[in-house]
Amino acid sequence: MKISFLIHDVFGLGGTNRTTINLASALSERHQVEIVSVFQPKDAPLFAIDPRVKVTSLIDTRQVPEAQRNEPALIFPAAETRYHQYSTMTDERAADYFRQNPPDVLIGTRPGLNVYVARFAGKRTLGIGQEHITLESHPEALLPDLKESYTRLDALVTVSEADAENYRRHMAIPGLRVASIPNSIPAPSLPAADPTVKTVVAAGRLAVIKRYDLLVRAFGKVAANHPDWQLRIYGDGSQRGKLRALINDLGLYNQVHLMGLVSPIEAEWVKGSIAAVTSDSESFGMTIVEAMRCGVPVVSTDCPLGPREIIRDGEDGLLVTPGDVDSIAQGLLRLIDDDNERAAMGAAARRSAERFDPAVIALRYEELFRELGARDSTGSTTRGSFLSRLLRPRAGRAEAPRTAEPASPPVTAPMSGSFHADADGSLRVVLASAAPVDEGEMLLIRRDEERTTLRVPLVRDDRGRAWAPVDRTLPLGNAVWDLWVDPADGPRKRLRSDLLDLRGLTAFRPDARQSPVRALLPYETVDGFIALTAREADVHAEVQRVDIYADNQEIGVVVRLFGTAADAEGFELRLRDRADADALELSWHRDEDGSLHAHVACAAVARLHRREQDLWDLWVRIADRAEPVRVGGWFGDVKDRKNVYVYPVTVFEDTPRGRARVRPYYTVDNGLSVNAVDLP
Numbered sequence: 001m002k003i004s005f006l007i008h009d010v011f012g013l014g015g016t017n018r019t020t021i022n023l024a025s026a027l028s029e030r031h032q033v034e035i036v037s038v039f040q041p042k043d044a045p046l047f048a049i050d051p052r053v054k055v056t057s058l059i060d061t062r063q064v065p066e067a068q069r070n071e072p073a074l075i076f077p078a079a080e081t082r083y084h085q086y087s088t089m090t091d092e093r094a095a096d097y098f099r100q101n102p103p104d105v106l107i108g109t110r111p112g113l114n115v116y117v118a119r120f121a122g123k124r125t126l127g128i129g130q131e132h133i134t135l136e137s138h139p140e141a142l143l144p145d146l147k148e149s150y151t152r153l154d155a156l157v158t159v160s161e162a163d164a165e166n167y168r169r170h171m172a173i174p175g176l177r178v179a180s181i182p183n184s185i186p187a188p189s190l191p192a193a194d195p196t197v198k199t200v201v202a203a204g205r206l207a208v209i210k211r212y213d214l215l216v217r218a219f220g221k222v223a224a225n226h227p228d229w230q231l232r233i234y235g236d237g238s239q240r241g242k243l244r245a246l247i248n249d250l251g252l253y254n255q256v257h258l259m260g261l262v263s264p265i266e267a268e269w270v271k272g273s274i275a276a277v278t279s280d281s282e283s284f285g286m287t288i289v290e291a292m293r294c295g296v297p298v299v300s301t302d303c304p305l306g307p308r309e310i311i312r313d314g315e316d317g318l319l320v321t322p323g324d325v326d327s328i329a330q331g332l333l334r335l336i337d338d339d340n341e342r343a344a345m346g347a348a349a350r351r352s353a354e355r356f357d358p359a360v361i362a363l364r365y366e367e368l369f370r371e372l373g374a375r376d377s378t379g380s381t382t383r384g385s386f387l388s389r390l391l392r393p394r395a396g397r398a399e400a401p402r403t404a405e406p407a408s409p410p411v412t413a414p415m416s417g418s419f420h421a422d423a424d425g426s427l428r429v430v431l432a433s434a435a436p437v438d439e440g441e442m443l444l445i446r447r448d449e450e451r452t453t454l455r456v457p458l459v460r461d462d463r464g465r466a467w468a469p470v471d472r473t474l475p476l477g478n479a480v481w482d483l484w485v486d487p488a489d490g491p492r493k494r495l496r497s498d499l500l501d502l503r504g505l506t507a508f509r510p511d512a513r514q515s516p517v518r519a520l521l522p523y524e525t526v527d528g529f530i531a532l533t534a535r536e537a538d539v540h541a542e543v544q545r546v547d548i549y550a551d552n553q554e555i556g557v558v559v560r561l562f563g564t565a566a567d568a569e570g571f572e573l574r575l576r577d578r579a580d581a582d583a584l585e586l587s588w589h590r591d592e593d594g595s596l597h598a599h600v601a602c603a604a605v606a607r608l609h610r611r612e613q614d615l616w617d618l619w620v621r622i623a624d625r626a627e628p629v630r631v632g633g634w635f636g637d638v639k640d641r642k643n644v645y646v647y648p649v650t651v652f653e654d655t656p657r658g659r660a661r662v663r664p665y666y667t668v669d670n671g672l673s674v675n676a677v678d679l680p
Contacts, residue, residue, distance in 0.1 A: 001369070001376045002032045004103035006094070006113045008082060010037040010055065011045045013263060015286045016109050016132050018047060019183040023365065025050035026184065026358035030366075032378050036097065038090055038113070044528070046263060048416065048432075048498060058093040075119055077149075079142035080112040095120045104375050111138065111146055118152035126374050129156045132183075134283045134305055135166045147171055154372050157181050159284035162305040179368055182309070184361035185289040185353065190420075190501045192295030192350055193270040195343035197503075198229045200332060201272030201296065203265050203287050204279075206237030206258075211301075211323070213239070213246055215278040218328035220250045226336055231256045231276075234268055248648040254545050257644050264499055269294040271503045271637075273342055274335050278328055282306040292316065292353035297345035299331040310356075316348040415485055416496040419470075419522035419530060421504035421637075427470040427520055429483065429530070430461070432498050440487035442468035444532065447480045458485075472518045476534035483530045497524035502637040509635055512594075515539070515563040519634035533639065539563040541620045541631040543672050544595060546664050552650040555600040555664050555674065559620060559631055567623045571598040571631075573605070573616040573674060584608075584616070596620065600674055602650040602662040609655040609676040616674045617667075632671040641666035651679065 005020050024033045033053050040057030049055060059069065069089040072078075076086040094116045098106065102122040107130060108114035114129030121127035129150060138146070150156060155177040158164040164180035200219065204210050212233055219231045233243070233256070240258060247256045262268050265287075269275065275291035277300035282288075285306035288298045292310075300307040302319035311317040318334065321327035335342040354360070417431040429442055439458060446452040454475070456468040486492040500522055510517060517540040521533045544558040561568065568590070572583040584605070588598040598618070605616060619628035633641050642665060649663040659679040667673050 001030075001105065001374060002103040002378050003027055003034075003105045003107070004098070004101075005033075005035045005107050005109060006116060007035060007037050007109045008085075008113065009039045009041065010035050010047075010049075011040055011042050013046060013261065015183070015284075017045075019132075019185075019286065020109055021045075021047050021049050021053075022184045022186055022358045023361060024053045025186075026362035027365065028052040029359075029362070034103070036094075038094065039085070046528070056097075058097060059090065064089070075115065076112045077115055077142055077145040079139050079145060080110075081139075082110070082112060086112065091116075098122065098125070102377075104377050105369055111142060114153065114156075115145065115149040118149040121152075124375055124377075126155075126369065126372055127153045128368075128372075129153050131156065131158045131163065131167075132283060134160075134163050134281065135170060137281075137283070143171065147173060150176060155179055155368060157368070159183050160305045160309050162309065163283065166305075177368075177372065181361060181364050181368070182356055183284050183286055183289070184358040185286065185293050185356050186358050187354075188266045188270070188294050189418075189499060190267065190270060193273055193346065194503075195273045195295075195346050196339070197271065197273045197506075198226070198336075199272040199506075200229065200231045200274045200276050201234070201269055201291070202231070202276045202278075203234040203262075203268065203290075204277075206233075206235050206239040206243060208239060209280050210239075211278045211280055212243055214323065214325050214328055215276055216243060216246050216250065216252065216256055217325045218278070218332060219256055220252055221325070221329040222332050222336060223252060223255050225333070227255070229255065229336060232259050232268070232272065233257070234259045234262050234265060236261050244646055248646070251548075253645070253647055254547070258646075259638075260643060265290060266294055267499055267501045267503070269296050270501070271506055272296055273346065274299060274332065276328070276332065277301060277307065278322075279303050280322060285310050288317075289353050289356045292349035293356070295346045295350040297335060297342065297349045299328065299335065301328070312348075312352060316345055316352040318345075415493045416498040417483075417485070417530065418497070418499035418501065420501045421508070421522075423504045423508065425472065425504065425508040425510065425520075427522065428467050429470060429495070430465055430467040431458075431485065431495075440466075440485065440489075442470075443484040443486050443492065444470070444474070444476075444481040445484060447482065454481075455486075470520065470522075470532065472520060476518070476520070476532075477536050479534055481532045481534065483532065495530045496528050497530045500524060500530075505635070505637045509542075509560075510562060512560065512562050513565055517563040517634075521637070521639055523639045535634050537563065537629075539566075539622060539625070539629050540634060541596075541629045542635060543631060543633045546645070546647055546672070548648050548650075548664075552648055553602050555602060555647075557598045557600070557618065557631065557664070557672065559596040559598065560594070561596070561620070561622070561629075564622060566625070568596055569621040569623055571596075571618065571620050572628065573600065573618055575608070576615040576617055576673075583619075600664070603652070605662050605674055605676050606650075606652040606655045606660060609652075609657050609660050611657075612678050614676040615667075616676075618672045618674070630671050632669070633666060634670065640668075641670045642668065 027033050037057045040060045069087040071088045073086040075091045098120045105126045106121045107128045108117035117127045161180040167178045269291045275296045275298040288310050298317040301322040303322045313319040318331045320331040442456040444454040458466045483495040519535040540562045541559050547556040571586040571588045574583045586598045618631040621628045649661040662676050
């Protein structure tokens with residue numbers, strides 16, 4: 001059977017992209033499957049796609065100027081939120097493509113594309129619309145267009161039974177089958193989360209409807225009793241600035257972190273032992289299932305419509321009251337206070353979420369296809385069909401407009417691999433299982449003029465995958481390294497990032513007496529490749545935490561020395577790029593555990609403010625060393641600390657340059673500094 005999915009843009013982020021790729025990959029086990037992306041803005045999709053799934057685009061936006069596609073669409077509904085991106089060109093390209101390449105089943109993935117399916121599916125094509133958001137989320141003006149077009153569909157599929165019932169009651173279309181089939185989430189390709197980790201994880205758009213403000217306030221109540229727990233929120237969106245301000249206002253900047261966009265997300269779920277969802281509404285709740293599949297129990301608001309169909313309250317997760325900070329906090333505290341219940345719920349969540357496996361969901365779709373009478377033009381094996389109904393002409397089908405311009409060629413996937421960090425800080429690179437490499441070498445190529453190259457032989461693990469260790473004994477120095485694969489047979493290829501499982505780095509610290517001190521941090525480049533940052537020094541001063549005291553008038557910094565048993569003699573701030581400036585001596589003391597505490601008076605920095613932006617770097621003086629040691633953050637799993645660790649500011653009205661702010665911050669190389677910046 002030939003099955004086509006019609007999607008807006010499969011090359012970027014988004015829950016619809018993930019679930020479509022998951023389902024398409026599962027169906028490709030027994031069928032010919034393609035994903036037709038209306039738009040293509042880049043060479044390759046962000047998410048990995050099974051090579052058996054053909055990916056085709058209708059419009060490569062890099063080649064077709066916007067001026068050529070600005071004539072308003074006639075078929076794509078005007079009230080649809082994406083209407084401004086559609087045009088007569090998209091109408092014509094979609095119609096022509098499916099006229100020339102008719103599938104047996106055509107599935108739309110958003111309202112406007114469901115209209116395309118209804119209009120452009122051929123007489124022998126089964127037309128199915130998917131709804132990934134709820135009926136009540138649609139603009140009122142869109143509903144008449146949907147009701148008129150959906151009469152031509154063979155079925156409409158929602159992701160929750162509650163929403164399916166809403167369609168049956170409030171947009172009833174005689175003869176239209178409305179089915180509920182949830183989204184699918186594959187089994188994670190890494191071990192389950194550790195239930196002893198003291199981290200709560202949340203992920204999703206930083207949008208008003210997700211109510212992360214409630215989660216932050218609830219976690220403030222958690223932190224009052226459990227200051228050693230942390231909250232990580234992954235994602236980006238319009239509420240980021242407000243959330244950052246709230247975190248700082250509540251003094252939670254050491255415990256609540258906005259981590260930014262990360263994909264794939266499964267490697268982040270396993271860094272926590274509890275997940276949190278605080279939305280006002282969820283059409284399904286993909287993040288809930290993702291966390292559960294990783295063995296993480298979810299504390300979710302019992303909001304309409306999806307969570308209550310996923311979570312079995314008190315068994316594999318907890319449902320709490322929407323909009324209620326106290327209820328959310330109580331749910332988190334219940335699992336935080338009971339290690340055994342947290343572990344048991346995590347294990348139950350992992351088992352329970354197996355019902356959302358793509359193979360299971362694919363079977364439900366196949367059953368729907370059979371019930372609707374799907375034909376099979378490919379000659380592949382199917383379990384029964386009712387072809388006679390599909391052989392009859394169907395009224396209301398629009399004749400497909402023609403276009404002379406062909407669709408873009410299929411997209412091919414490059415070689416990919418993943419980094420894994422063990423609890424002892426050791427790293428290994430594992431090639432994707434589909435990588436056709438029997439033997440060869442992993443190349444680490446330094447980003448410098450000489451392009452220094454280190455070679456590490458590839459070996460096979462017990463699952464037959466090619467892998468290579470990246471040992472801390474390698475002469476990596478202070479540099480950034482790109483990773484390549486040089487197979488014994490064939491050209492070498494730069495390695496694309498498949499997964500970075502770095503949970504082993506979150507708490508890892510080397511032996512404090514070992515020298516030199518080495519730190520390795522893999523990361524994904526902006527263009528999707530794997531790279532490695534290496535740091536090395538005889539002595540390193542690692543930031544443990546930063547605090548803002550006394551109504552923002554003092555900055556406290558806790559530091560741990562690595563690589564020397566010598567005594568610390570003091571701390572100082574040095575004004576960068578001003579050789580004639582005296583260093584500011586800082587007050588400091590040492591704890592019984594060896595931690596060093598330095599104190600920066602913000603007023604002292606403000607008094608010396610002379611330029612639009614003064615940058616002061618923090619250093620610690622070490623006995624028997626001529627030069628002090630720069631204070632910074634080398635360890636952990638965060639590449640760019642400046643984007644994650646953001647601290648409150650202190651405003652001064654009467655510096656030598658007038659009004660200015662002072663705050664601690666991390667530089668591009670993760671050194672800890674203090675800056676004074678002009679304010680209007």
